[in-house]
Amino acid sequence: MKSVLSQEQIDTYNQDGFLVIPNFLEHSELETWRNWTQEAVDQRLAASGPLSNQADPDNFYAQVFIQCLKLADTHPGMRSLLLNPELGEMIATLAGTDGIRIWHDQALFKPPFGNPTAWHLDVPYWSFQARNAISMWIALDDATLSNGCMYYLPGTHLKASFDNVGIGQNMAALFKVYPEWRSIEPVACPCPAGSAVFHNGLTAHGAGANMTNRPRRAMTCAYMPDGSTFNGTRNVLPEVYFNSIKPGDVLNDPVVNPLVWKKGE
Ligand SMILES: O=C(O)CCC(=O)C(=O)O
Ligand SMILES: [Fe+2]
Secondary structure (H helix, E strand, C coil): CCCCCCHHHHHHHHHHCEEEECCCCCHHHHHHHHHHHHHHHHHHHHHCCCCECCCCCCCCHHHCCEEEECHHHCCHHHHHHHCCHHHHHHHHHHHCCCEEEEEEEEEEEECCCCCCEEEECCHHHCCECCCCCEEEEEECCCECCCCCCEEECCCHHHCCCCCCCCCCCCCCCHHHHCHHHHHCCCEEECECCCCEEEEECCCCEEECCCCCCCCEEEEEEEEEECCCEECCCCCCCCHHHHHHCCCCCECCCCCCCCEEEECCC
């Protein structure tokens, strides 16, 4: 794993709001990420609980990607990959924070001939407001211009607010809130399997349709800066925990939002 960052990479991340690290994983690491993610997704879909979006497969959103949330909670292998402190230190360094917790992980498998992912921001969906939340997106298959690689609007993390635009079918819904972003040239991020793309949770991003007859699989994880506080939105918080906290409380439950890395610990 290429977990040592150069100053140039950190500067790029801060300026653009995203960073591509080609071939982030070594070949054997990629095999493990791919196999365990596929296994965890298969188990989740077989269990058909609430943490996947495949209840109605004909729904538009179900055809954007197969989405399986919080695989670290049900698959010990995924947990060990996502809670790796070496990865945590790297991610905290990119985010510019002294500690980092898991917000949620999610497998996002764009199916063959899958729908595009509309332009959106991540943080406005979540239960905390932070300008330095960070997501990791790992390509388990080659991500190409044909099968739905990621696209970003560079620099938008510096201007974004926490206003939410629900991710709907329309690619351009985000531009109703941010019409001035229409003039920003989108950057495509095609990358070979095993590459990682990191983005600030306020950077505008989306992905193209999958025009191929093969899936475009990605494993992602959103990380929350340690010390972030509850904003009243439930999002993926378990109901009992949600009912036990009030806005302003620090989100530091070790089971719900485990600490991945903290400076000096
Ligand atoms: O994989 C995709 O199509 C979208 C990914 C995304 O929105 C994210 O990782 O935040
Ligand atoms: Fe996103």
